[in-house]
Amino acid sequence: QAQVVESGGGVVQPGGSLRLSCAASGFTFTAYTVRWVREAPGRGLEWVALISPEGSDKFYADSVKGRFTISRDKSKSTVSLLMDSLGTEDTAIYYCGALNTDADYWGQGTLVTVSS
């Protein structure tokens, strides 16, 4: 069945970098728009970034623009989120969601903690 799995979370110091990965199976991942959203303690859901199926269109929240980069590797059916210059405000569970006209699949998230 369709499955989305995020990985790469962990503890990082302020100013550090982390790369999150989103892998999918059970459906044609390359035909789906992929977005990252995050859930910070007490702050609800926040959209972070989105990439089109072809990988040509990318959009970012203002809060991460210039620091985060979304990309996709079609050969590996993965989407990455490279996060630089991390701050404590980036501490959250990061979820990856794959969307097209037929379905919207989500993973269980990966926890990113920015702390010294």
Added chain:
Amino acid sequence: DIQMTQSPSSLSASVGDRVTIACRASQDIGRYLAWFQLRPGKAPKSLIYLASSLQSGVPSKFSGSGSGTDFTLTINNLQPEDLATYYCQQYQSFPLTFGRGTKVEI
């Protein structure tokens, strides 16, 4: 940016109840409105897209309505597994924005 305002922020209901959650956009978003369910420790679940279309596999006890700036999510026959926080999200324009969520307690 389009602001999404949800109400109430939390509610308590009983098994079998019908629950309604409201979502208001700060400007006209047509029908570009989705609803998500977030349960503790679980993956987000997409319930509704285009304001009223049920996502594949979602039970018909969930329904959405509205257009323009005012939308509602209705949950019929509330069950213990419906304990969750529900979010609306507009996708009429970037940045995509969520409401602050409605926590449903049973």
